[in-house]
Amino acid sequence: MNLKNITAEKLVSLYSNRGFTVTEVVTSTYQEIERIDKDIRAFITLCPLRALEEARRMDEQMASGEQVGPLAGVPVAIKDNIAIRDIQTTCGSRILEGYVPPYTATAVERLRRAGAIVIGKTNLDEFAMGSSTENSAFFVTRNPHDLDRVPGGSSGGSAASVASGTSVLALGSDTGGSVRTPASFCGVVGVKPTYGRVSRYGLVAFASSLDQIGTLSKSVRESAQMLEVICGFDHFDSTSADHAVDEFVKNLDRPIKGVRIGVPKEYFIGGIDPEVKSKIESGIHLYEGLGCDIQEISLPHTEYAIAAYYVIATAEASSNLARYDGVRYGIRKAGNSALQEMYRETRHSGFGKEVQRRILLGTYALSAGYYDAYYLKALKVRTLILRDFQQAFERVDIILTPTSPTVAFKIGEKTADPLSMYLSDLCTITCNLAGLPGISVPCGRNSQGLPIGLQLMANHFQESLMLRVAHQFEKAGGFSL
Amino acid sequence: MKISEADVEYVAKLAMLQVADDEKRELAEQLSRIVEYVEQLNKLDVSRIEPTAQVVTSVKHAIRDDRVAARTGSSDAGRTVKLFKVPKVITDR
Numbered sequence: 001m002n003l004k005n006i007t008a009e010k011l012v013s014l015y016s017n018r019g020f021t022v023t024e025v026v027t028s029t030y031q032e033i034e035r036i037d038k039d040i041r042a043f044i045t046l047c048p049l050r051a052l053e054e055a056r057r058m059d060e061q062m063a064s065g066e067q068v069g070p071l072a073g074v075p076v077a078i079k080d081n082i083a084i085r086d087i088q089t090t091c092g093s094r095i096l097e098g099y100v101p102p103y104t105a106t107a108v109e110r111l112r113r114a115g116a117i118v119i120g121k122t123n124l125d126e127f128a129m130g131s132s133t134e135n136s137a138f139f140v141t142r143n144p145h146d147l148d149r150v151p152g153g154s155s156g157g158s159a160a161s162v163a164s165g166t167s168v169l170a171l172g173s174d175t176g177g178s179v180r181t182p183a184s185f186c187g188v189v190g191v192k193p194t195y196g197r198v199s200r201y202g203l204v205a206f207a208s209s210l211d212q213i214g215t216l217s218k219s220v221r222e223s224a225q226m227l228e229v230i231c232g233f234d235h236f237d238s239t240s241a242d243h244a245v246d247e248f249v250k251n252l253d254r255p256i257k258g259v260r261i262g263v264p265k266e267y268f269i270g271g272i273d274p275e276v277k278s279k280i281e282s283g284i285h286l287y288e289g290l291g292c293d294i295q296e297i298s299l300p301h302t303e304y305a306i307a308a309y310y311v312i313a314t315a316e317a318s319s320n321l322a323r324y325d326g327v328r329y330g331i332r333k334a335g336n337s338a339l340q341e342m343y344r345e346t347r348h349s350g351f352g353k354e355v356q357r358r359i360l361l362g363t364y365a366l367s368a369g370y371y372d373a374y375y376l377k378a379l380k381v382r383t384l385i386l387r388d389f390q391q392a393f394e395r396v397d398i399i400l401t402p403t404s405p406t407v408a409f410k411i412g413e414k415t416a417d418p419l420s421m422y423l424s425d426l427c428t429i430t431c432n433l434a435g436l437p438g439i440s441v442p443c444g445r446n447s448q449g450l451p452i453g454l455q456l457m458a459n460h461f462q463e464s465l466m467l468r469v470a471h472q473f474e475k476a477g478g479f480s481l
Numbered sequence: 482m483k484i485s486e487a488d489v490e491y492v493a494k495l496a497m498l499q500v501a502d503d504e505k506r507e508l509a510e511q512l513s514r515i516v517e518y519v520e521q522l523n524k525l526d527v528s529r530i531e532p533t534a535q536v537v538t539s540v541k542h543a544i545r546d547d548r549v550a551a552r553t554g555s556s557d558a559g560r561t562v563k564l565f566k567v568p569k570v571i572t573d574r
Contacts, residue, residue, distance in 0.1 A: 311519055347496075
């Protein structure tokens with residue numbers, strides 16, 4: 001069975017009408033993976049024994065009329081930087097070879113409690129560092145819409161799996177756009193919640209002040225359902241937000257007439273593909289037709305966001321990745337030589353090129369003599385970017401932009417020049433710097449049939465409004481503009 | 482600012498990374514381009530701006546009561562082993 005045209009609610013209702021058993025669906029999901037994933041390569045690890053055992057138990061529960069969770073029997077894919085007990089976590093890196101976590105991430109635990117069935121772990125750019133999933137140490141994941149193109153990154157495996165129908169829902173992580181960009185490139189919905197909304201417990205740290213777990217699905221409703229399950233305070237994460245979780249699903253159909261939508265002019269200049277621009281403009285017209293109040297706004301410090309981001313993210317990464325030293329996790333090289341030599345050789349052979357480049361850059365930005373000039377300055381610019389948004393949200397409720405200035409690019413097109421890859425994150429990284437929630441929804445396709453993504457951002461903890469505005473776009477036909 | 486091969490070597494040492502000789506030049510060039518791009522931040526006067534290290538949301542006090550909570554650690558924690566083989570930590574350098 002291909003799950004491409006089946007949403008989570010549909011599947012749950014099929015189960016309750018006894019249309020299918022969970023075991024049948026899970027079994028056929030693995031058959032579909034066998035059939036198509038050799039070309040797409042969304043998965044690093046599959047866990048069929050465990051999934052089928054969970055499916056069997058779920059079928060028993062359903063047969064005996066027991067109450068089951070809102071995601072009962074729904075196949076989910078998990079990005080391979082999110083820990084699940086007893087299943088290897090690779091982060092797309094050689095350095096974690098053989099690492100099997102002894103605990104499960106809170107977000108996964110909550111999905112399971114809601115009845116979801118984990119199918120496998122998906123490919124990513126090594127340690128989530130990249131925008132194309134080409135930086136995985138294992139293999140490149142391909143875009144289901146065009147196998148010569150990237151699926152976006154870093155949660156490329158999760159997005160490609162949902163888009164190709166080898167899972168219904170997926171978890172990704174978003175540090176600078178890593179859920180929203182692949183959602184945009186693969187034509188699915190991707191949500192990055194407010195910083196702290198979803199526990200980071202069990203998410204392997206890349207840049208701790210920016211990282212957030214997010215969702216991928218075909219419809220806004222499914223993401224809303226998933227977020228209701230995974231959001232909320234968790235005492236295992238010291239930055240977890242103690243903020244009430246609204247009824248995201250229930251609120252989806254409330255009218256959006258009069259909602260003020262700001263369109264920042266800085267997101268439409270230079271480098272934006274004309275076809276992307278034109279579809280986003282059609283999206284804006286659609287909202288006008290729905291009675292929203294469209295306003296041009298300015299976020300004047302946008303042009304500095306990439307520079308600030310790549311200092312802050314790499315500085316935090318250089319510190320977070322110091323733990324991979326051959327002692328605690330994964331591989332160890334030159335085990336008989338002196339300690340420092342062992343550290344260096346392990347790290348040299350275990351980390352890929354992009355990760356080493358970012359560690360070097362971050363270490364440079366934090367080193368004596370450069371800390372003030374780079375790191376501290378970037379943190380101050382972050383304040384200016386946050387202020388831009390605070391001022392904008394006094395006038396508008398939602399901010400609308402493209403998710404990416406382009407459609408999915410060709411495999412290999414940007415790998416030779418790291419800076420050009422960084423620049424592709426232009427539209428998504430401000431959201432992380434400011435800790436805001438953001439969503440990418442499909443907004444039609446270009447003349448070659450490649451998906452285009454429209455991004456909505458809201459103020460802190462305004463996911464409910466953001467999801468509602470996105471859902472109404474979907475309902476009004478926005479996904480196929 | 483241009484990053485030299487010597488800078489790469491120095492930073493690699495701080496970061497506990499090894500950089501092969503034939504990679505140094507390429508890395509110096511790539512990092513120079515990125516750092517030059519980052520230097521556009523110098524156009525902004527931020528002398529009176531406070532830094533934001535973390536966008537604090539509604540974080541609960543991170544310190545909990547000193548009570549025994551459910552454990553989540555490795556089941557190997559209590560395992561009895563006689564010896565661990567570790568790399569040499571004392572060298573003459």
